[in-house]
Amino acid sequence: MSELALFIVRLGFVAVLWIFVFSIISVIRADLFGQKVVSRVAAANAPEVISTPVGNSAPFAGSSPLVSEPTGSSAVKLVIIEGDKTGQLVRLERREITIGRSPDSDLIVDDEYASTHHAKLILINNDWLIQDLNSTNGTYLDGSRVGTPAVVKLNTPVRVGKTVFELRS
Amino acid sequence: MTFTNLTDAINIPKIIRVIPRNRNIEAWLLAFALGLFAFELAQIQLSVLQVLCADFWLYFVPFTLAVLAIHFVLRIRASEADSLILPIGVVLNGLGIAEIYRLDLHTVAVKGTELFAGKQIAWTCIAIAVAAVVVIFVPSHLFLRRYVYVSMFVGVGLLLSPMLPVIGRSINGARLWIGIGPLTFQPGELAKIALTVFFAGYLVTRRDSLAIVGRKIFGVRIPRARELGPIISIWVASLLVLVMQHDLGTSLLYFGLFIVMIYVATGRSIYVVVGLTMFFSGALVASRVADYVTRRFDAWLNPFDQSHYDAVGGSYQLVQGIFGLAHGNLLGAGLGGGLPHLVPLAESDFIIASLGEELGLVGMFAILALYLLLVARGVRIAFMHNDDFSKLLAVGLSFVIALQLFIVMGGVTRVVPLTGLTTPLLAAGGSSLIANWIIIGVLLRISDSMGSGQRVIGAVN
Numbered sequence: 001m002s003e004l005a006l007f008i009v010r011l012g013f014v015a016v017l018w019i020f021v022f023s024i025i026s027v028i029r030a031d032l033f034g035q036k037v038v039s040r041v042a043a044a045n046a047p048e049v050i051s052t053p054v055g056n057s058a059p060f061a062g063s064s065p066l067v068s069e070p071t072g073s074s075a076v077k078l079v080i081i082e083g084d085k086t087g088q089l090v091r092l093e094r095r096e097i098t099i100g101r102s103p104d105s106d107l108i109v110d111d112e113y114a115s116t117h118h119a120k121l122i123l124i125n126n127d128w129l130i131q132d133l134n135s136t137n138g139t140y141l142d143g144s145r146v147g148t149p150a151v152v153k154l155n156t157p158v159r160v161g162k163t164v165f166e167l168r169s
Numbered sequence: 170m171t172f173t174n175l176t177d178a179i180n181i182p183k184i185i186r187v188i189p190r191n192r193n194i195e196a197w198l199l200a201f202a203l204g205l206f207a208f209e210l211a212q213i214q215l216s217v218l219q220v221l222c223a224d225f226w227l228y229f230v231p232f233t234l235a236v237l238a239i240h241f242v243l244r245i246r247a248s249e250a251d252s253l254i255l256p257i258g259v260v261l262n263g264l265g266i267a268e269i270y271r272l273d274l275h276t277v278a279v280k281g282t283e284l285f286a287g288k289q290i291a292w293t294c295i296a297i298a299v300a301a302v303v304v305i306f307v308p309s310h311l312f313l314r315r316y317v318y319v320s321m322f323v324g325v326g327l328l329l330s331p332m333l334p335v336i337g338r339s340i341n342g343a344r345l346w347i348g349i350g351p352l353t354f355q356p357g358e359l360a361k362i363a364l365t366v367f368f369a370g371y372l373v374t375r376r377d378s379l380a381i382v383g384r385k386i387f388g389v390r391i392p393r394a395r396e397l398g399p400i401i402s403i404w405v406a407s408l409l410v411l412v413m414q415h416d417l418g419t420s421l422l423y424f425g426l427f428i429v430m431i432y433v434a435t436g437r438s439i440y441v442v443v444g445l446t447m448f449f450s451g452a453l454v455a456s457r458v459a460d461y462v463t464r465r466f467d468a469w470l471n472p473f474d475q476s477h478y479d480a481v482g483g484s485y486q487l488v489q490g491i492f493g494l495a496h497g498n499l500l501g502a503g504l505g506g507g508l509p510h511l512v513p514l515a516e517s518d519f520i521i522a523s524l525g526e527e528l529g530l531v532g533m534f535a536i537l538a539l540y541l542l543l544v545a546r547g548v549r550i551a552f553m554h555n556d557d558f559s560k561l562l563a564v565g566l567s568f569v570i571a572l573q574l575f576i577v578m579g580g581v582t583r584v585v586p587l588t589g590l591t592t593p594l595l596a597a598g599g600s601s602l603i604a605n606w607i608i609i610g611v612l613l614r615i616s617d618s619m620g621s622g623q624r625v626i627g628a629v630n
Contacts, residue, residue: 013209
């Protein structure tokens with residue numbers, strides 16, 4: 001092979017090696033920014049979607065949050081309707097969901113009005129109960145402060161710090 | 170009324186797709202990586218032999234089959250695993266094989282008999298198979314948590330096994346091998362994985378007392394003596410390795426790994442400060458006392474001194490490596506175009522110098538970028554996980570690769586004293602390949618469990 005051809009091959013290899021590096025970087029970039037865009041869309045859409053009551057059933061259309069129903073095991077998820085994480089949901093797969101600022105909480109509430117271990121949801125006798133864990137600013141169930149553990153009905157707002165969530169089926 | 174269709178009505182947008190997409194990206198990148206490997210082999214044959222010959226297939230086919238095999242294992246058993254780790258590992262391993270093959274061609278040309286490329290390709294296939302076995306049979310990395318103390322004993326046992334009378338072997342002055350007949354193995358390579366599992370499990374249970382307890386002196390919280398106990402014992406163990414096995418690199422690797430993991434677990438820089446002070450004071454004493462450490466230090470500080478250059482075990486190898494890198498210049502001599510065989514152990518300890526000579530500074534930075542991306546993926550896996558054991562394990566395993574690369578490359582380029590560690594994935598040697606592919610397998614396994622269940626972006630659990 002001629003010197004020139006070898007020279008081109010030589011440069012070509014290093015170039016191709018770098019192309020590989022950059023294709024990896026472009027995948028990472030797509031991961032990062034692709035997600036970010038979608039999540040912004042979600043944040044914009046979510047509250048709107050959530051406040052729409054059971055869409056198709058006429059009697060309820062247009063009315064504000066759904067009439068409370070006994071929760072029981074029909075509640076399968078916790079939906080955040082106010083606060084930084086609006087639109088996110090946590091599946092109620094365990095019998096106990098802890099809420100607070102501490103990183104080992106199931107629902108991490110990251111604001112200065114929440115305590116480290118703020119409250120927890122417990123499933124007892126087919127009902128989800130909210131228990132306040134002596135938090136500084138209290139936990140509010142449908143507007144009133146929770147003293148003793150109280151039953152959380154479906155679609156009833158619970159406020160922890162600046163975050164409000166509801167249980168949904 | 171029924172609430173059965175409520176989930177459909179309240180349509181919270183699902184943001185993270187259930188991703189077999191990961192695997193398709195991986196397939197593309199693997200094709201690219203194998204193409205690169207073919208390019209390397211062809212370029213080497215053309216520039217050394219002037220013709221393409223059938224040996225090409227001898228190297229290309231087994232490697233390709235092994236890579237495809239693990240790719241399909243991932244498709245079936247871990248479809249949401251990270252898509253970039255495997256291609257990066259394949260490129261690095263392929264580069265290593267190609268460079269070793271290139272050195273072999275020279276050995277054949279001068280009628281030498283010590284060939285490595287055949288062994289390397291065989292070990293690569295075995296190592297990739299082991300990684301596949303890890304992905305298949307370790308259902309979840311949390312399963313490793315049950316064996317925290319077992320892995321401590323395994324790790325320490327492996328680490329000390331070269332000191333056993335019959336099977337222990339001493340090669341080039343370092344007692345790091347065990348051997349049965351002609352087969353030799355470097356158990357320290359596997360020990361690093363076992364010890365990472367142990368450190369992760371241990372620190373998960375102790376992190377709170379390590380992080381919070383302690384008296385404040387001058388605004389710095391000093392950990393209690395009993396929390397310092399394990400650090401001191403690891404320090405003693407790593408100094409023992411240094412003194413008994415004559416290996417600075419291994420002891421630096423284990424101690425550094427422990428310090429990093431303790432820092433990640435507690436977030437307190439005092440441990441890093443204390444740890445580094447302890448290590449450097451220990452090493453300084455060792456450099457005065459142990460003869461071989463003194464020689465290494467001298468060779469590191471004054472490699473171009475004629476007396477060090479000529480001494481047995483002096484700086485000859487190091488200096489030849491530096492000449493090689495200098496010959497490589499900016500763009501390199503081209504694969505097959507340099508003279509990497511002038512450096513002793515060019516296929517193992519000095520593979521970085523060989524590649525640096527043939528690919529130049531630009532290629533060297535590409536290799537470093539690949540390692541950086543590999544480690545960054547590992548750290549990202551740790552970051553995305555919410556339980557502490559996974560976090561620590563992933564950080565520990567990726568950091569093992571990073572630290573080992575730093576010690577080796579630092580040694581070759583005279584940033585730190587030269588030691589006998591292997592370059593992860595590049596260097597010739599079965600134990601090192603197997604250990605690093607196990608690390609890749611475990612990282613893939615950890616990254617797969619990240620996506621388990623239905624996730625919504627930033628989902629709180």
